[in-house]
Amino acid sequence: MPPSELTAAVSSLDSLDGVTVVEGPFQHEEGSKWVLEVKLQPDEIEATSQIPQESTWFVLIDPTYPGGSIRIYPAEEGSTTATYPHQRLNVAGDEDTPWRKGNICVARYGHIIGRSGATGEPNSPDERLRWHLERALSWLEAASKGELRQEGEPFELPIFSTNTAPQNRVAFNETAESLELWRSEFGNWGFVDFVELTEPSDVFLTEQFRDEDDNVVYHPEWGEYISSHICSQTRGAWLLLEDPPIEPPWEVPETWSDLANLLEDSSIDPFELRANIDSIVEDDAFNCLLLGFPIPSEVGGSSELIHWQGIELSDVRPASELPGFRETPRGKEIAARVDLSRDSIRWLDSDNWAREQLSRRGHIQDPLREASVLLIGAGALGSTVAEGLVRDGCHDLTIVDGETFEIGNLARHTLTLPEVGENKAEALANRLNSVSPHVDVDGFSVSFPLEEDDQLEVVESVDVVIDCTASNSVLQALNSCRWEEPVLCCSASMGRRANRLFYFASYSLNFPASQFQEEFEPWRLQEQIEWQPGEDAVPERVGCWHPASVIRMDQVMTWAGTITRLLEQDTSLGLRGTEFRVLESGDDGTPTISEAEPPFQDIEKWVAPDSEVSVEIPASCLRAIVDICVEADPLETGGILAGTALEQTVARIIRASDPPRDSDQGSTTFTRGTERVDEWLREARDSLGIHYLGEWHYHPGGSAELSSSDRAQMNEIASTDEYGCPHPIMFLVGGNPSDTLAVRAYLFHRNRDYEELEHIGPPDGPSRPTSSFDLDINFPNARVGDSQ
Incomplete structure (x- = not known):
């Protein structure tokens, strides 16, 4: 039997539009992951794409749910067979599994489905599975529109399948400086001298590159270890393309014919190249063609270095074995075309061992x-x-x-x-x-x-x-x-x-x-x-x-x-x-070093008298709100509150926005605008993992009490699904900057009720309930205190 947390999570999917549970959760093998078969039907699928309007997927869930991994794989039947960005190579799966191997990435990278370094993935049992499937729907929509790769994201190459190749690895040394040497060589080919290392074994490094006339084009520099750990030398070939060999949606050629088709608009014929280099590499134990192309560091950015992807060269029979052909250049080309046209490309694991690449995880200045x-x-x-x-x-x-x-x-x-x-x-x-x-x-x-x-x-x-x-x-x-x-x-x-x-x-x-x-x-x-x-x-x-x-x-x-x-x-x-x-160091041996001040030490706290909800906000955030009020006086103003839920009954406000530029401000009225609001909230979510929590508003010369229009606005927000906030918070500032400014807080509910929150000071401080905020802060031209 699946754990109760997983059963409840699956039941919650009944209310998720676009997701239909077909079967599960069940265990494919005893003791393995839990499997859930679902049909996904997003709202907006581009009709001309390879993504079906409705497709079948298998969700593999770790037995430790809500911990562990959640992976989403396309079904062998009734789903996509292509490979897209932010997806593992979507090849056929094992014989005993009904899913392919193209696990889609919904928890990292890409802004189109709200992904970034701070995704805000929930940990609770009733939300985590639902969250993954919501993002799977968004992933499918973005894939169908070709929007999975966004400018400014880190550039990623498609996956080169190396399952059919030997264990040999290629290591090269390419930098931004060497790219300048290669710019005049696009579309050309030549020979490369490899050295094989004693340790680690089966690694072949590029020692120097030569053009087809045997002139040195590029000689990468290596350190002392390389020169003293060489066990053999061999020669291969290189071919430099102007662009990465990528076929839509996001795949590399699988066969030599696929590669030839991809290069048909260029002057490069891979079969002719194979015939030209055959006499050079055929007698070597390591027969390799390096396929090179420039890559950027960011999607949409300029090329920064050359990437080499190794191909193991299989043997081509002599042209003389073909009826009517001799060992001429043309005969060798025909032999290569006949032997290789249906052959799979045997890609080799290939890594850039440049110094800059190896130190990406951190280095000194x-x-x-x-x-x-x-x-x-x-x-x-x-x-x-x-x-x-x-x-x-x-x-x-x-x-x-x-x-x-x-x-x-x-x-x-x-x-x-x-x-x-x-x-x-x-x-x-x-x-x-x-x-x-x-x-x-x-x-x-x-x-x-x-x-x-x-x-x-x-x-x-x-x-x-x-x-x-x-x-x-x-x-x-x-x-x-x-x-x-x-x-x-x-x-x-x-x-x-x-x-x-x-x-x-x-x-x-x-x-x-x-x-x-x-x-x-x-x-x-x-x-x-x-x-x-x-x-x-x-x-x-x-x-x-x-x-x-x-x-x-x-x-x-x-x-x-x-x-x-x-x-x-x-x-x-x-x-x-x-x-x-x-x-x-201290008495216990630990170094005595200055510690950074813990965040959110200036928290002020409000509590709801009936629902046991508490709201926390940094004094610096309140200070920013009051500064805006002082600047706007004598006009009303306001903005958005964003934050996060620390627990089910605790909300912490992190950011308060300025009034949007299209807001309507008057001495007794204020209508908060919408310009750039969605973008502001999206940036807050992506960079900080925080979400919409409510509004703040200023009554110049008036009290910090709710007006009828304030109540109407917040009731509408609470009842509107678009905000996704059934219990919005409102902070009201009232008074005169030259005298006293008071701050009050309110919590609204979807049933149109609301509670005025009581201010009790810092979370760990002495309780001092009051309806109005009392904070000892010096504001320019303003004083914040209790309203009477």
Whole structure:
């Protein structure tokens, strides 16, 4: 039996226009998801589209409903077979399922059905399933009109089915800069040199591209890891199109004939191309054609980079095996056309490994990201700082440390068991080079200062120096350095118990060691006074006293991340500028950092005396309303209230709109206009997840009590389905700006009754019921208080 929450949710669909439950919920397999078969009949389906006026769909619901996933798939029969934007590839499903695989996306992306980062998806059992099917109806309407892709949305490619291809993957390196190199090559073809990696296996990277005359067109740059992890080289071909190979509604060619038909208006014949490249690629273990095309980052935007999609090339028999043909270019073309015309295209997984693409989830700012960095000290703090820098986008790093990685270092270090006994700097460099295909990390197994010429060249050319040794001798050596250009140089170290971070940075031609020592000296004495050897250190080895400080890795990671953030800020230091900071953690070990003020701390609350409904509004929102009233005086004014329901009986107002420009304002009358109201509400819903809650209104020189016209307006709103608000709220402001302004709140009901709300102050404050709002805020030219 389905859970009661799901049964109730399905029953609620009886009142949803356009949705008919055919069967379910039932379980297709024991213990699997619940399945609901429905017919969807939206109001507005474009007659010329491939979307049927009525179609059958299967809704797959997680057993944990109202939690878990809800997916909506077209039926094998009586539904759409095409693939549209914001839909998985709509191919036939498994033999034992009556639905296809084209799950439609109704909970993410796209503005046409009110989707964005803040969709406001409900969590309650009686609303969540209904919400998904309402949006499925909207999705079908938008799909039939070709409106699923809206300008300004992130651009998404159609899905290239790779189920029939081998596990090989293609990795390329394309940026906005390389697009400029390719612009003169649209419609052309050539050859590409691939390198196969040892790890990860089955990955082929583009090493360089050549035109059909074997001239180099583009040579992408890769990091140290790539050059040292190549197991083989091979050659393929490339073909560059002017536009993505997309067939309406949103599909890529499935067969070579589909591709030929798509390109029939161009000068490109894929069968002729296959014959031309056959002699180059036929003997290689990895036969691949890269199909390239420019793509934007946003729908409707300009092209920003080239995307390459790999195709595995199957064998074509010799032309001599065809009756009447020889091994001529024409014969090879005919052989390719005969062999491939009905063949499916074997698309390969293809990814852009460009540095900009790999850092999209977050990276440090360019001054530090593009800097050449010298890190001195690869211990606990230094190794963690290095790890963070590389993962945050720093690609040019040199590490200096003469010590060996020992078994005791495992407790707080980024290196692992296989590196025990190796030099810290060299082992760490090897590890970090595997973090990104664009990183070049060098490790020097010597102590600072460096002495050999090649090492000195590195020091002379750096932009940033980070000292994590806590060594006075290193600081003195840095003080002796004289750079030709100013260098950002920092020294960072932890206190004995890691409860403090000492950070000093300078931007100058040498490191001002004496200034650092002067500022650090009081803290050194404090650390010395606080240090208790019996509590803060333990013998690391048996036999004699080898003191090791007791510091946990989570503390090291906290301070390492802090150092990166401080460095990022200090890239703006002026010449000879310095900064000394001591950050301290709390008694429980957590860093003591300033916290952002929690939102909605200035809430004022009203309660309904009969229905137990409460209404909350930030004082800043009230302040904005009163400012508009003061500006409009002596004319009436008003606007819309929007917010959200925190619970069934609690509403929180978040935004109050200005009066629309087409509003009719008089000294004793006000008619709220409609211009841009729908757009304002839609933006509020999409960006903040808030909805219409009611109106606000101003009576200049009068009281904050309801007038007959106010009651008529709110009764109409409560009874009109278009507003979707059966219990609208009204805030009334009355009085004179030069004297006293009073605020009262009212709650209306669909049965034409209403309640005047009582103001009780902040939600957690002392209850002080009053019909009129009393708020201690200074308004320009106005005073807000109780009306008598």
